[in-house]
Amino acid sequence: MNYQVDEKGFYGDFGGAFIPEMLYPNIEELRLNYLKITAEPSFKKEFMDLLVDYVGRPTPLYFAKRLSEKYKTKIYLKREDLCHTGAHKINNTIGQILIAKRLGKTRIIAETGAGQHGVATATVCALMGLECIIYMGEVDIKRQAPNVARMKMLGAEVRPATSGSKTLKDATNEAIRDWINNPENTYYIIGSVVGPHPYPDMVARFQAVISEEIKAQLEEKEGTEFPDYVIACVGGGSNAAGAFYHFLEDEKVQLIAVEAAGKGVDSGESAATSILGKIGIIHGSKTLLMQSSDGQITEPYSISAGLDYPGVGPLHSHLHQTNRAEFIAITDDEAMQSGWEVSQTEGIIPAIETAHVFSVLDKKQFKPTDIVVINLSGRGDKDLSTYIDYFNLH
Numbered sequence: 001m002n003y004q005v006d007e008k009g010f011y012g013d014f015g016g017a018f019i020p021e022m023l024y025p026n027i028e029e030l031r032l033n034y035l036k037i038t039a040e041p042s043f044k045k046e047f048m049d050l051l052v053d054y055v056g057r058p059t060p061l062y063f064a065k066r067l068s069e070k071y072k073t074k075i076y077l078k079r080e081d082l083c084h085t086g087a088h089k090i091n092n093t094i095g096q097i098l099i100a101k102r103l104g105k106t107r108i109i110a111e112t113g114a115g116q117h118g119v120a121t122a123t124v125c126a127l128m129g130l131e132c133i134i135y136m137g138e139v140d141i142k143r144q145a146p147n148v149a150r151m152k153m154l155g156a157e158v159r160p161a162t163s164g165s166k167t168l169k170d171a172t173n174e175a176i177r178d179w180i181n182n183p184e185n186t187y188y189i190i191g192s193v194v195g196p197h198p199y200p201d202m203v204a205r206f207q208a209v210i211s212e213e214i215k216a217q218l219e220e221k222e223g224t225e226f227p228d229y230v231i232a233c234v235g236g237g238s239n240a241a242g243a244f245y246h247f248l249e250d251e252k253v254q255l256i257a258v259e260a261a262g263k264g265v266d267s268g269e270s271a272a273t274s275i276l277g278k279i280g281i282i283h284g285s286k287t288l289l290m291q292s293s294d295g296q297i298t299e300p301y302s303i304s305a306g307l308d309y310p311g312v313g314p315l316h317s318h319l320h321q322t323n324r325a326e327f328i329a330i331t332d333d334e335a336m337q338s339g340w341e342v343s344q345t346e347g348i349i350p351a352i353e354t355a356h357v358f359s360v361l362d363k364k365q366f367k368p369t370d371i372v373v374i375n376l377s378g379r380g381d382k383d384l385s386t387y388i389d390y391f392n393l394h
């Protein structure tokens with residue numbers, strides 16, 4: 001089995017670049033240059049230096065002793081929550097802004113839903129002194145005031161998307177419109193392993209530093225590079241792609257992708273794309289997509305804004321179709337209970353996205369000798385008001 005993208009940008013049946021003709025020059029410029037640029041020694045050095053000194057990599061691989069005792073297996077946490085800005089997203093924005101600079105671009109645009117990708121993009125624009133415009137749905141701007149303030153503090157302009165449901169999908173449409181109108185000087189930083197080829201492959205490669213580090217750290221701690229399980233949550237799929245990347249070809253490593261069931265897979269308020277989705281096209285990519293029988297995109301729902309996406313990256317659709325990864329859906333309530341448990345068992349408050357992953361420990365039986373690596377994609381500071389309301393911590 002092959003899990004790498006092919007020449008045309010497909011993972012099996014999924015992927016490709018289904019874009020309006022006016023976007024073709026921008027995407028083609030990127031497609032023809034991304035592998036060349038990222039292979040240059042000067043690029044590799046600048047990327048690695050920033051990951052080390054600015055992001056704080058390598059992030060620790062932490063043996064979670066109390067959690068391991070409770071679940072009678074060996075649980076390691078990959079601490080992406082300790083990255084600068086609090087999640088894995090910065091690995092990707094650093095990589096893409098270095099590409100933008102080498103393509104001679106001076107203006108950066110991005111879409112954001114909850115604001116996490118917007119903050120990670122605004123951060124690297126401040127770092128590089130580049131103009132930054134973040135498109136965000138009007139509804140999300142109201143819901144996510146602290147992240148809007150962060151982006152402004154970092155020097156970004158936040159432009160409201162006022163069409164449709166005024167959320168992520170509409171912000172993405174605005175960003176694409178901007179890119180079509182400004183093809184010469186503008187670079188579009190996409191926030192996950194989604195969008196037209198080459199974005200899914202490019203973002204996966206930037207996030208692959210996660211599994212590269214896991215291998216070296218496990219070798220040191222356990223005398224093997226290979227865990228029995230790697231578990232990660234999937235919104236668009238970038239932290240999971242990074243945690244899986246260097247294990248994809250090693251079938252003895254079992255991969256588990258965790259999706260948000262929201263209020264339940266059959267409740268009509270869910271984001272469990274692999275179960276509810278059918279093949280369709282979203283944001284330039286052929287992939288599993290939640291849609292009505294006449295092909296209208298269904299509004300997804302999850303308590304965690306980062307998992308609230310109606311599609312999933314094409315790599316993950318392929319991993320699902322080929323059964324290379326097992327997909328498990330976790331409800332809001334299960335995730336919130338796990339967030340509570342991890343906080344009190346390990347002293348780590350996880351992002352609600354990440355909290356979903358820990359619920360798998362209640363669903364699956366692991367052997368005492370199993371090495372289970374959980375990708376702790378982000379910290380829960382941003383979710384405190386949701387935790388406060390849910391557990392009545394006033």
Ligand SMILES: *Cc1c(COP(=O)(O)O)cnc(C)c1O
Nearest residue numbers: 192235236237238239306353378
């Ligand atoms: C954005 C986000 C996610 C979901 O995005 P992926 O591309 O699927 O990784 C998961 N966890 C955290 C902490 C996030 O901020």
